[in-house]
Amino acid sequence: MEILIYGIINSVQLVLMALGFTLVYGVSRLPNFAHGALYVLAGYMTWLLVNRVGLNYPLSMAVALVLTGLIGAAMYHFILVRVRGMAISEIIASYAIGLAIIEGLRWGGLKGGTFTLPSFVEGSVSLLGVSVDYQRLIVVVAGLILVALLWLFVSGTKLGLGLKGMAQDEQAAMTLGIDSDRMAVVSMAIGSVLAGVAALVLLPLGSIVVEAGYRVLIMAVAVCVVGGLGSWNGAILAAFIIGFAQILTERYLGAHYQIVVALLAIIITLVMRPSGLFGRQKELEERV
Amino acid sequence: MFEAKGLMVFYENMLALNNVSLSCGENRIIGVFGANSAGKSTLMYALSGLILDIQKKEEMAGGERITVRGDVLYFGQNIKSMKPSHRARQGIVLCPERRRIFVESTVLENLKIGGYLANSRQTQETIEYVFTIFPALKRLSKRLGGFLSGGEQQMLAIGRALMAQPKLLLLDEPLLGLSPVIQYLLAKAIKEIRDQRGISIIVSEQYARPVMPIIDYGYILENGASVVEGTNKELMDNPDVKAAYFGS
Numbered sequence: 315m316e317i318l319i320y321g322i323i324n325s326v327q328l329v330l331m332a333l334g335f336t337l338v339y340g341v342s343r344l345p346n347f348a349h350g351a352l353y354v355l356a357g358y359m360t361w362l363l364v365n366r367v368g369l370n371y372p373l374s375m376a377v378a379l380v381l382t383g384l385i386g387a388a389m390y391h392f393i394l395v396r397v398r399g400m401a402i403s404e405i406i407a408s409y410a411i412g413l414a415i416i417e418g419l420r421w422g423g424l425k426g427g428t429f430t431l432p433s434f435v436e437g438s439v440s441l442l443g444v445s446v447d448y449q450r451l452i453v454v455v456a457g458l459i460l461v462a463l464l465w466l467f468v469s470g471t472k473l474g475l476g477l478k479g480m481a482q483d484e485q486a487a488m489t490l491g492i493d494s495d496r497m498a499v500v501s502m503a504i505g506s507v508l509a510g511v512a513a514l515v516l517l518p519l520g521s522i523v524v525e526a527g528y529r530v531l532i533m534a535v536a537v538c539v540v541g542g543l544g545s546w547n548g549a550i551l552a553a554f555i556i557g558f559a560q561i562l563t564e565r566y567l568g569a570h571y572q573i574v575v576a577l578l579a580i581i582i583t584l585v586m587r588p589s590g591l592f593g594r595q596k597e598l599e600e601r602v
Numbered sequence: 603m604f605e606a607k608g609l610m611v612f613y614e615n616m617l618a619l620n621n622v623s624l625s626c627g628e629n630r631i632i633g634v635f636g637a638n639s640a641g642k643s644t645l646m647y648a649l650s651g652l653i654l655d656i657q658k659k660e661e662m663a664g665g666e667r668i669t670v671r672g673d674v675l676y677f678g679q680n681i682k683s684m685k686p687s688h689r690a691r692q693g694i695v696l697c698p699e700r701r702r703i704f705v706e707s708t709v710l711e712n713l714k715i716g717g718y719l720a721n722s723r724q725t726q727e728t729i730e731y732v733f734t735i736f737p738a739l740k741r742l743s744k745r746l747g748g749f750l751s752g753g754e755q756q757m758l759a760i761g762r763a764l765m766a767q768p769k770l771l772l773l774d775e776p777l778l779g780l781s782p783v784i785q786y787l788l789a790k791a792i793k794e795i796r797d798q799r800g801i802s803i804i805v806s807e808q809y810a811r812p813v814m815p816i817i818d819y820g821y822i823l824e825n826g827a828s829v830v831e832g833t834n835k836e837l838m839d840n841p842d843v844k845a846a847y848f849g850s
Contacts, residue, residue: 399662
């Protein structure tokens with residue numbers, strides 16, 4: 315029972331970490347390797363706003379999310395747009411931005427376990443005989459709400475439909491007046507906000523450390539590679555597979571195998587089924 | 603309203619379009635005919651602006667060098683360096699070759715994505731119009747695009763292009779790979795769209811027979827150059843065209 319409950323919680327955590335990455339890649343074919351850095355940055359900005367500026371907690375979170383979204387959009391608008399279409403350069407550029415943010419924060423004094431965000435609600439509850447703290451329940455609820463909101467957004471709003479069209483066939487979308495660069499900016503903004511949301515609900519479980527940036531990036535990449543790059547359903551399924559695999563190894567082998575599981579999942583996927591569970595990279599084009 | 607002057611397109615040193623000029627007045631249907639590799643699709647890319655996107659992608663990926671020369675005039679304005687999405691905003695909408703519908707979206711969602719440029723009233727009205735000219739789509743509105751037959755996909759692709767409120771609709775090989783019955787049905791629908799909505803249409807096609815009767819004026823492309831042009835009657839009476847396209 316413990317495995318089931320903590321498996322679900324861990325899986326939803328992975329969904330949260332990966333959602334932004336997969337959205338950006340799905341819409342713009344842009345691997346945002348600064349994803350993990352944006353995660354840490356959102357958490358740190360919230361901490362600063364609460365502890366240095368003195369805003370209250372919910373307002374700080376909102377401001378930090380907006381700022382994270384703007385930073386993501388600016389990253390595309392000023393830097394990534396110049397290397398758009400050069401796959402290797404896109405990775406190098408976004409990873410370099412990520413490194414600059416993460417190592418900049420480290421240099422700026424973000425180290426050790428002294429930076430923490432408070433839980434939304436303190437305490438814990440017993441669920442089917444397993445003790446779970448409220449923050450972990452909030453993680454699951456937030457994950458569900460986020461996926462639902464995202465679904466409503468892409469199928470109910472004009473901008474969302476534009477993103478969906480762009481994700482499926484860029485050129486066909488262009489001929490309908492959907493602008494590729496504009497959608498890329500929007501997807502980067504939304505993807506960054508999603509990284510921020512993940513940070514805000516997950517960081518109260520521990521402390522804000524720069525290493526989380528790398529860990530989140532690896533988890534996001536693992537989930538997206540296993541699920542098939544750019545596939546949202548695939549990412550969610552993959553998050554659950556990796557999530558449960560991690561909890562099982564943690565139970566029977568040791569906690570430090572978590573990251574090994576994620577990396578092994580990438581390797582196994584690349585060997586067995588390079589396009590991932592729901593990938594469309596290798597799909598045969600219809601011939602007429 | 604729309605005119606292309608001296609269009610030349612090179613893929614590296616290969617000449618894909620050689621000094622092609624064409625014009626399309628308001629409320630007209632223009633046909634562009636030619637065999638495989640005659641340059642029909644390249645022409646459509648150049649008219650819709652997709653060539654600029656392809657050119658940029660090739661350049662960034664270190665692929666083929668694509669060179670475009672010539673002018674594209676639209677209501678007197680030279681739009682040769684305008685992005686495809688901006689051309690669509692101005693009313694030039696391409697319905698691409700092989701349909702390229704959104705296979706993971708339902709028929710209705712495909713139409714809604716097509717309505718990106720339209721306001722909600724136009725969206726409603728155009729969806730209803732698409733369902734009246736293609737009643738088959740109405741029954742299938744909840745089905746995923748990938749599960750439609752070729753003919754249904756083509757109807758959807760044309761419908762989706764109409765959603766973008768075009769003034770000039772570019773149809774790139776709309777009859778490709780379809781049965782003769784569907785071909786005639788689509789040709790009839792294309793004429794209806796012009797008659798009922800006042801949309802000008804440029805249609806490229808390899809197989810001229812179903813399309814020839816509905817066009818006002820046509821061009822024959824061969825090896826990237828426009829070799830014959832004329833009204834549909836002139837083209838049908840031309841012995842060379844007759845031999846090549848009507849087999850009689």
